[in-house]
Amino acid sequence: MTQGRAPIWQPKHDDLHSSAMAKFKNYVNKRYGLSLKNYLELHAWSVDAETAGDFWLALFNFLDMRATNPPHYGKMCPSLKFFPGATMNFAGSILLDRDSNGRAILEVEEVSLDATIITWGELYSKVGRVADAMRNIGVKTGDRIAAVVGNTSQPIILCLSALSIGALWSSISPDFGVHGILDRLMQTKPKLVFSDTSVVYNGKHRDLMDTVRTWAKTISKVEETANIILTSSNSEQADSIDKGMTYSEFLSKGTGKKLVFEKLPFSQPAFIFYSAGTTGAPKCILHSAGGVLLQVKKDYTLQIGLQPGDLMFQYTTTAWIMWAFVLSALSTGAAVVVYFGSPLYPDLGFLPKLISKLKVNVFGTSAKYLTDLMDSNKRPQDELDLSTLHTVTSKASALPPDVAEWFYAKAFPPNIHLVSGSGGTDCSCAFVCGSPLLPLYSDEIQCKVLGMAVDVFDPNNSEGKSIQMSNEPGELVVKQPFPSQPLTFWGPDGDAKYEEAYSSTFGPKVWVQGDLIRISTTTGRIQMLDRPDGVLNPSGVRFGSAEIYAIVRLFPEIADSVCVGQRRPQDRDESVVLFLKMSLGQKRTQQLKDKLKAEIGKGLSRRHVPKYIFYVDDIPYSYVGKKLEILVKNIISGRGAKINVMANPECLVASRCSITWRRWRERWMLRKSRDYDSCFKGVLREISCSVVLSPGFLF
Numbered sequence: 001m002t003q004g005r006a007p008i009w010q011p012k013h014d015d016l017h018s019s020a021m022a023k024f025k026n027y028v029n030k031r032y033g034l035s036l037k038n039y040l041e042l043h044a045w046s047v048d049a050e051t052a053g054d055f056w057l058a059l060f061n062f063l064d065m066r067a068t069n070p071p072h073y074g075k076m077c078p079s080l081k082f083f084p085g086a087t088m089n090f091a092g093s094i095l096l097d098r099d100s101n102g103r104a105i106l107e108v109e110e111v112s113l114d115a116t117i118i119t120w121g122e123l124y125s126k127v128g129r130v131a132d133a134m135r136n137i138g139v140k141t142g143d144r145i146a147a148v149v150g151n152t153s154q155p156i157i158l159c160l161s162a163l164s165i166g167a168l169w170s171s172i173s174p175d176f177g178v179h180g181i182l183d184r185l186m187q188t189k190p191k192l193v194f195s196d197t198s199v200v201y202n203g204k205h206r207d208l209m210d211t212v213r214t215w216a217k218t219i220s221k222v223e224e225t226a227n228i229i230l231t232s233s234n235s236e237q238a239d240s241i242d243k244g245m246t247y248s249e250f251l252s253k254g255t256g257k258k259l260v261f262e263k264l265p266f267s268q269p270a271f272i273f274y275s276a277g278t279t280g281a282p283k284c285i286l287h288s289a290g291g292v293l294l295q296v297k298k299d300y301t302l303q304i305g306l307q308p309g310d311l312m313f314q315y316t317t318t319a320w321i322m323w324a325f326v327l328s329a330l331s332t333g334a335a336v337v338v339y340f341g342s343p344l345y346p347d348l349g350f351l352p353k354l355i356s357k358l359k360v361n362v363f364g365t366s367a368k369y370l371t372d373l374m375d376s377n378k379r380p381q382d383e384l385d386l387s388t389l390h391t392v393t394s395k396a397s398a399l400p401p402d403v404a405e406w407f408y409a410k411a412f413p414p415n416i417h418l419v420s421g422s423g424g425t426d427c428s429c430a431f432v433c434g435s436p437l438l439p440l441y442s443d444e445i446q447c448k449v450l451g452m453a454v455d456v457f458d459p460n461n462s463e464g465k466s467i468q469m470s471n472e473p474g475e476l477v478v479k480q481p482f483p484s485q486p487l488t489f490w491g492p493d494g495d496a497k498y499e500e501a502y503s504s505t506f507g508p509k510v511w512v513q514g515d516l517i518r519i520s521t522t523t524g525r526i527q528m529l530d531r532p533d534g535v536l537n538p539s540g541v542r543f544g545s546a547e548i549y550a551i552v553r554l555f556p557e558i559a560d561s562v563c564v565g566q567r568r569p570q571d572r573d574e575s576v577v578l579f580l581k582m583s584l585g586q587k588r589t590q591q592l593k594d595k596l597k598a599e600i601g602k603g604l605s606r607r608h609v610p611k612y613i614f615y616v617d618d619i620p621y622s623y624v625g626k627k628l629e630i631l632v633k634n635i636i637s638g639r640g641a642k643i644n645v646m647a648n649p650e651c652l653v654a655s656r657c658s659i660t661w662r663r664w665r666e667r668w669m670l671r672k673s674r675d676y677d678s679c680f681k682g683v684l685r686e687i688s689c690s691v692v693l694s695p696g697f698l699f
Helices: 013-018 020-032 039-047 052-062 090-095 120-137 153-165 178-188 209-219 235-239 247-251 289-304 321-332 350-358 367-375 401-411 494-502 545-552 590-603 629-636 661-670 676-684
Strands: 103-109 116-119 144-148 168-172 192-195 198-201 204-207 227-230 244-246 269-274 284-288 311-314 335-340 362-366 391-395 417-420 422-424 429-433 454-457 474-478 511-519 526-530 558-566 575-582 612-616
Touching: 013 020, 020 039, 020 052, 020 289, 039 052, 052 289, 090 120, 090 153, 090 289, 090 321, 103 120, 103 153, 103 350, 116 120, 120 153, 120 247, 144 153, 144 178, 153 168, 153 321, 168 178, 178 209, 178 284, 192 209, 198 335, 209 227, 227 247, 235 244, 244 247, 269 289, 269 321, 284 289, 289 321, 289 429, 311 321, 311 350, 321 335, 335 350, 350 362, 362 367, 367 391, 367 401, 401 417, 429 511, 454 511, 494 511, 526 545, 545 558, 545 575, 545 590, 558 629, 590 612
Parallel strands: 103 335, 144 168, 144 192, 168 269, 192 227, 227 244, 311 335, 311 362, 362 391, 391 417, 575 612
Antiparallel strands: 103 116, 198 204, 269 284, 422 429, 454 474, 474 511, 511 526, 558 575
């Protein structure tokens, strides 16, 4: 892995002695009379069963969470309650004791390089006005507030208003279709639903009112739902839906009450985050206010190095967990950029221009976006002043090693700390991430995050055998409790579903994330071999699609790819299927397939070689740049799938077929032929329904 190679980034003197991580290490040593010398010793202390309680208490105080009670440990499932007896308010932790003239939010419209600045004083005032209206409509602690809105300042204002009262917040991207929206709203039954009526994305204006009217017909019949509030001021639009009102009408409900932050338990329910929803209805994951705030503040402050006064820009949508990270980042005293628009419009180099113009200090993006920059031969540092940028974070998928090397060799200033991390909606935190105290190598994530007792378990041993010291890939597990574990799943049998999701494999004291990882026995650093939807398991041999992608990227004639496993009900084993999108002007040949198979066998092993390789016109991605492997996997395995999470749904829209999904599925299941290639082409060419694979996608 890193043996014999130089790091691509090294900590500087200030990182080692003046960073928040260095200060926290010194704080711990002084408080507990320790002599921890480096990050690895600090992490070991933070997850030791005898001292983990001391760590969480020290962290709570160091981050100024305004409580002093120590955490309580016990069974991991259902999730235990940290800091019992402590009281706090999420919104108060963000808004109180700020410089009223200091900037809090910079709001940017698509294509614009200028920002509208909202100061801390203005944010406090706006939240107070909305909370006043909410209280007068009858919103109280425990009610749900939902928003189908874009990534502007408005959802931050609405969310902080709801949390000041103790109501629960959930947000949905307005790009979702009717079914995707109702799948979420009908499970949570919100008291209020806020909704945009139009969006501008990729240079195009899109009227959303037909979609809003359709889902509003259903949600307005829910007894718990009092009002559907449109963010526009068009009264005719509001009058066209039951329980509808304009945003200005909503604000008029206020009576001038002062903003009050309800004192609530640390573990008070605050957020309902949704799983991707690529199969069936999405899971409604209930998270606590204190758990989310403490964990995200820890990750940003210590692992990433976000400082008070910094300006952070994380590209996200309101449907992604990273939106909650942006919200929580405000608690550090940093300002945040909110941007609702395509990261690729008007061109791939727009976001670096925005970073330069606004003088961003921390930029969060996806591995996909950085890869696209590299493949387009972009070199932002040659054209732009990026001197204020000190950290870039990469999430959503594993960062290819060649992209990390390009980042430092050609694209960005060498002093920037490139932080690759992995976590999830389920945990609302990072498991593995960066550290300013450690060197960075191109093919590894720097470290396990403080407080996260990450281990690697043998997936074939149900008793929970650690293989961390073997250099072998295995299940990412966490062996100690952490405060951002979900409280439960919202809805009937939530506790049972929660336990089945995370604790059924190795018992109630071990959290199973589903990621495939390898930890170096020589460096202690981490390789993410894949996310849960990218794990392949032919003949019981488990490996990640990221390993395949690393080989595919050696072929410049291939622009993109997606590798998934296929196992239909009648199949005795899983088959590995690889789809290739060719670079412009490149030919689709059998010779290239053979060459690629040979290289995969040589570079990895024969067991990694895909059984089938197909050429396609496009690869499906989510709005935040995540390759939708599970969507493709479910479709080719004969299972249902939904496309409301897709940024490019046109790649799944058939143009010349008439067979419905159900009829296609029946034909697929009944087909006896073992000639997969002819079966695949003969049947899938005919698909046409709400969820399809088109001739353009497959061939």
